[in-house]
Amino acid sequence: MSLSSNLREYIAACFTGLWIESHEHPDALAEIAQLCRDESWRLAVWGIERGLQIAGQDSSEVAGGDPLAAIRSINAVASPDSSALFVLQNFHRYLSSPEVIQTVARQVIEGRQTRAERQYNHVDPENRLIAASLERRWEQALDELEQARRLLRDLESGPPPAVKVSARDRKAFSDVGKQLPGMWNDLAIESRKALLRTLVMGVNLDRGDEGKVTVRLVWRGGLVTEVERQVPIHSRRYSELEERVVNRVRELNETGASTDAIISCLNKEGFIPCRGGEFTTAIIMKLKQRYGIISNLESLRQGNQPANKYTAEQIAAEVGVKREWIYRKISRGIIRIEKNSLYGCYLFPRTKQAVRELRRLKEGKCAHVSF
Template sequence: MLHHPRYTGAFCFGRTHTHKLPNGSHRFQQLPTEEWIALIRDAHVGYITWEEYEQNLRILSDNTQAPAAGRDRGPAREGPALLQGLAVCAKCGDRMTVRYHTHGIRRVPDYVCQRDGISHAEPICQLIVGGELDVAIGKLLVQAVTPFTLEVALAVQKELESRSEDSDRLRLQAVEQARYESDLTRRRYMRCDPDNRLVADSLEAEWNLALRAQTAAQELYDKQRKADRELDDAQRASIVALATDFARLWNDPHTADRERKRMARLLIADVTLLKDTDIRAQVRFNGGATQTLHLPLPKPAWMLRQTPAAVVNEIDRLLQNHTDGEVAVILNEKNYLSGEGKPFHRLIVRKIRIAYSLDSRYARLRARGMLTKSEFAERLNVSVATVKRWRHLGLLLPHKYDDRGEHLYEQPDSDTPVKHQHQGKIPARSIHAKATLSTTTL
């Protein structure tokens, strides 16, 4: 029923041609419809119409997976590649195939022109990463199917309907002309001498050709009459409502990738791709309109993993008063992520600080003139243990510069303790500072 025209009620003969091979076997070749010996439609009652039969053949051809001329699109398959079967190489004109690579947990399509590479071991023409390209094509389709564009299309359709009468009259004249030619050749054949077989055979052949031309003209006329039917108000309202439904269905995350591809094929005939200083995609719609998109080249992997400039500036600002570990905690509280999309910790902040030549917390404090505990002890002529003891008692104002508990100290001033001044006793402000320190630690 799908492949044989007899189920349409047609009589046909000569659908195949047989070749005899030198070894005695035979090879059968399927011929196109116009090369059949005989085809008489509506010879008997059929199960399906001729139009349904032709539509079935077109669907079968589009769904064929084997590569061949004229059927390179193939069926819409699983996978996120929106232009699968639609991408055409601008350099050689061949269809581009699809590969996939993984970016995190997401599959990203790559459109590759590799037919010569497979057949003749030639280098591939071009490879285009399709992640951003598919997004741009999707936005173009959503913009194309809007109430305004559909209203314009309906206005054009109405104008074409107003001119359909003129077209119908011209096609009818073509049918009448073919009928006149057929009658003329019939009269010539009927008037010839039957004994003159050479002339009779020639006139009969002309008559058959005229009959075929008349049949073709009549079929074209009937087909166009069916296609030129007018739209009623309900159909126009349904077409305008399609714009809202299309955008909602396209942007729905639950819509399968295969369905998006089928919707794209209803609108797009093909997309010609060229990779140069940018990616140029020329979209050819089924109605004949074209539109060209210019997209920047995809960034290399190291740029995709690069920390955003805003995060680097925030780290530079926080290092004025915090260590690497404290900076990581603050960034996570603000929901910042690294260039790899990961939460921050001390080592990541340190790696970013070194990569972008940011001064460490230690260098910043030293630039402000602060001293290490050894330098501070030497300045006051005391031991390092005394400096540690004074810090624990709250007599000094240390500044933490790493996550191991190391500190730098401000330059001694009038409030700085003196050697042996507090030996054996703790001043009231020290007790208060120590209590405050203990409370903060708890």
């Protein structure tokens, strides 16, 4: 349903105050203006930069920088014969002020009372039984209006007188903060809630894509505390975060790192699995299988080997011995060679010299061979 359709229904239902959120303010204002033209309603728009603007009239600087004056100028737009819309742009920035909140509440209640009175007066006297509900709504609106005016008077009268606190009570109260950690577990749930409502003005939570939640506590005194917590995520499959993890696994795999080494590196670098905790062998194997990551040794077995190297099986065929003969000589220290760090296995130089040396070893013409 479009914005104009929603507004038309709410206004017909006598809603006197509406909160609208939009990322395209010009488009929203254009749609509201078109609705007012279609329904012959009056329209006024207030903004801190351009002040009060009434459709069909010259721009005005009325209430240009005063949000309270802006709210009170609603009466200048009101019409006894039809509806009038008053748009306050970006007004959420002023809602932290108690005076602004009370003034908005009073205007909304006054609008509801005026609308209820007008509906009641338009009813034919012969149908007063039908208008009974309208009369009750009118009386309720009058009660709410009086309550809002009373609250506003209390607010405008200034803060309540300061309460004198004895030195003993002040000292006991100052020690509460130090004793609170020990007392917390002894407090009832309702007492904890009441204490938090006394100390905290608001709590904001922002959950990021990586499963980190930032909790922002705004205290009564104006101080702000921010805490980050890691929470589980149901799945990161094919997400941007998993892509970064997989790229890192692929980089480490290409260096010949073992699964244990990959796990250790990911945990040290701050990567976290979707369910929290640390990476395990099972998680790494799932990622490798899902993205087709194979070890260098497996790639070697599939025939992808360096052009300048022999495997143990290949050089054994060149020398004319079995592969076991090569491994047996290596285990006895007769063939001295280290495993290749990238592939995790023995690789021999693909040269005639290497083959010749191993043939001499086979024929007993030398005691050992080093590579």
